[in-house]
Amino acid sequence: MVGKFIGVGVGPGDPELITVKAVKALKAADVICFPKSHANKPSMALGMVKQVLKERAKPPEVLELVFPMTKDELDVKRLWAENAAIVAAKVEAGKVVVFITLGDPMLYSTFLYLYRSLREGYPNVRLKIIPGVTSVTAAAASAKLPLAEMEEVISIVPSDLDPGLIEETARHADNLVFMKCAHRLKDLAPILVKAGFTEDSTVALVKRCTLPEEKVVVGRLSDVQNWDIGEDYFSVAIIKRSEFTINKEKGDVL
Ligand SMILES: C[S@@+](CC[C@H](N)C(=O)[O-])C[C@H]1O[C@@H](n2cnc3c(N)ncnc32)[C@H](O)[C@@H]1O
Known part of the structure; x- marks a missing residue:
């Protein structure tokens, strides 16, 4: 099986604004990952896709990727390189990994850190991006x-x-x-x-x-x-x- 990484925009908040294509990806993914800045703060993006995930016969692996709320560029780069290694290992093992992000993945999004790290460190990882309502x-x-x-x-x-x-x-x-x-x-x-x-x-x-x-x-x-x-x-x-x-x-x- 060939793995894949998909960045999925889940829209601004209302779960009804998640696109049909995003729902399909959420239903087919082996792993759903999401960014988390604080261990004790619930992820808004994860809350929005809860219902779609509930409807799945086999629940996916849910993976939390911690990232720092710091402007120290080296720290940010190091942490996202670590997150990219985790994601790349799953994709290389044949899994379809979906990263959910609020709004659209290409607009001021935490997804972009991971995307950059993956492109730089793991150029062979297959990538796809599903746009979201901004x-x-x-x-x-x-x-x-x-x-x-x-x-x-x-x-x-x-x-x-x-x-x-x-x-x-x-x-x-x-x-x-x-x-x-x-x-x-x-x-x-x-x-x-x-x-x-x-x-x-x-x-x-x-x-x-x-x-x-x-x-x-x-x-x-x-x-x-x-x-x-x-x-x-x-x-x-x-x-x-x-x-x-x-x-x-x-x-x-x-
Ligand atoms: C890191 S950016 C993420 C933008 C997102 N990728 C998008 O496409 O809308 C976070 C900013 O997006 C805006 N934002 C995201 N969701 C919002 C919402 N439901 N209502 C109002 N502003 C929102 C706010 O300005 C917030 O400070």
Whole structure:
């Protein structure tokens, strides 16, 4: 039997947003692995695929790959090289190994560390990637705000980027999406004004999108300082340079 490694995007949270192709891979895999940053924190991705795995006659091996929440590049590289060795050994033994990841595997994902380590250290391992619904597109749907139309330029920005770089990026974008700690929106708003966004630019903050506890706030850039935002790593902010019609009565501001 020839083994294979498959990176599978399981979408933003709602298990119904897992693709048919992802479900097929989850049902056929010998090993399901997932990234874990803290031993005592449950994996969101694993929770999302629980039902699909339950439906299997023979449960797969479930393998937790620990990774450090550190910015020390050497530490990160070493740990992912170790994880790659574990995965490669299983694939070389003929197993189909699926790595599940939130949203899409190719967008700011822990999958990419493993993918890189496997490509570098084990070039003979057969690899496949199944895309997933990203939190970016899911957040746009939840906020009912288009991400880009016609010739608009859209930029996706990690919120903790240097403020100067955020300003420079914003100058060249019609629409911006902030990921990773988008709850920093109150600090980001003045930077966007400096970059030419107006107080009337449309803003949406979407927390925990597509999950039962989802929270969406839509308004103008001038409203942001009055929002009760609170911290949540699982948040995405969308900012449109142009004004977009918001219909509060019809539930656009939730
Ligand atoms: C490491 S990135 C993973 C992105 C993921 N691969 C994707 O395609 O959406 C983590 C960031 O994704 C965003 N995110 C992921 N899931 C989310 C959700 N359900 N609701 C809001 N934001 C989410 C947040 O900005 C979070 O800080």
